[in-house]
Amino acid sequence: xxxxxxxxxxxxxxxxxxxxxxxxxxxxxxxxxxxxxxxxxxxxxxxxxxxxxxxxxxxxxxxxxxxxxxxxxxxxxxxxxxxxxxxxxxxxxxxxxxxxxxxxxxxxxxxxxxxxxxxxxxxxxxxxxxxxxxxxxxxx
Amino acid sequence: xxxxxxxxxxxxxxxxxxxxxxxxxxxxxxxxxxxxxxxxxxxxxxxxxxxxxxxxxxxxxxxxxxxxxxxxxxxxxxxxxxxxxxxxxxxxxxxxxxxxxxxxxxxxxxxxxxxxxxxxxxxxxxxxxxxxxxxxxxxx
Numbered sequence: 001x002x003x004x005x006x007x008x009x010x011x012x013x014x015x016x017x018x019x020x021x022x023x024x025x026x027x028x029x030x031x032x033x034x035x036x037x038x039x040x041x042x043x044x045x046x047x048x049x050x051x052x053x054x055x056x057x058x059x060x061x062x063x064x065x066x067x068x069x070x071x072x073x074x075x076x077x078x079x080x081x082x083x084x085x086x087x088x089x090x091x092x093x094x095x096x097x098x099x100x101x102x103x104x105x106x107x108x109x110x111x112x113x114x115x116x117x118x119x120x121x122x123x124x125x126x127x128x129x130x131x132x133x134x135x136x137x138x139x140x
Numbered sequence: 141x142x143x144x145x146x147x148x149x150x151x152x153x154x155x156x157x158x159x160x161x162x163x164x165x166x167x168x169x170x171x172x173x174x175x176x177x178x179x180x181x182x183x184x185x186x187x188x189x190x191x192x193x194x195x196x197x198x199x200x201x202x203x204x205x206x207x208x209x210x211x212x213x214x215x216x217x218x219x220x221x222x223x224x225x226x227x228x229x230x231x232x233x234x235x236x237x238x239x240x241x242x243x244x245x246x247x248x249x250x251x252x253x254x255x256x257x258x259x260x261x262x263x264x265x266x267x268x269x270x271x272x273x274x275x276x277x278x279x280x
Contacts, residue, residue, distance in 0.1 A: 006255065010259050012258060013259060014259060029169055029180065035174075036175065036197060039226065040167065052255060069228075084254045084263065085253040085255065086180065086251050086252075087243050087247075091251075093177055107227075110227045111226050112220065113226070114223070114224045115154060115222075115225065117144050117145070117147060117150060120225070138183075
């Protein structure tokens with residue numbers, strides 16, 4: 001189902017409730033329709049507004065210091081199904097339709113390094129080779 | 141199933157992989173056995189070590205600036221089933237057995253404020269009255 005854009009007056013009220021941190025950011029957990037947690041990333045006011053308007057998930061890249069339209073270079077886009085804030089309004093939970101894989105390693109989920117008594121064990125193997133995802137480099 | 145403690149030498153190797161931020165913290169997403177995302181909180185090296193040793197989830201409270209053994213005042217403890225790191229090793233995903241409710245408002249999950257075109261709508265009502273949880277105050 002297509003995302004219903006949040007209209008401007010509602011958006012302003014809603015954004016005023018969001019507790020962005022000192023850097024102007026809020027963390028966002030993305031899960032898919034089956035409730036598999038895919039990744040955690042950050043949003044600023046601009047990327048959250050864009051996400052809630054277009055339904056196409058846009059984060060803020062802290063390393064590149066710019067908007068990060070998920071999938072812009074890899075094609076592995078996220079389309080918003082629903083979004084909710086936690087009790088303190090300082091974390092978002094997004095339910096998304098994930099095209100392909102969420103992780104830059106080519107895995108569906110970023111959370112693949114299991115902590116076990118014998119050390120870190122990879123839970124999954126890549127579904128897609130990272131080289132295929134990015135041609136040469138620049139993960140998205 | 142009881143958590144199998146991570147032994148000391150493995151723990152040291154593992155903790156060296158974790159990318160704590162400038163404040164010495166890593167964010168931790170807690171989900172239950174049904175993959176319902178319950179909350180997001182933070183851990184420092186000490187609280188992560190305690191969690192992985194005892195299997196009883198211990199966060200670091202940024203507001204109170206001390207270890208926060210989830211449920212210590214409310215009784216709503218979290219017991220660890222599994223833990224995994226994401227690809228960048230700067231976020232944890234915990235699967236926990238949640239006693240009662242995770243949220244200080246008395247709801248099972250903290251993510252109850254749905255963002256909709258008509259504003260914020262509460263997805264759930266409290267299962268437990270917060271007054272019952274804490275007697276008077278101090279959420280945990």
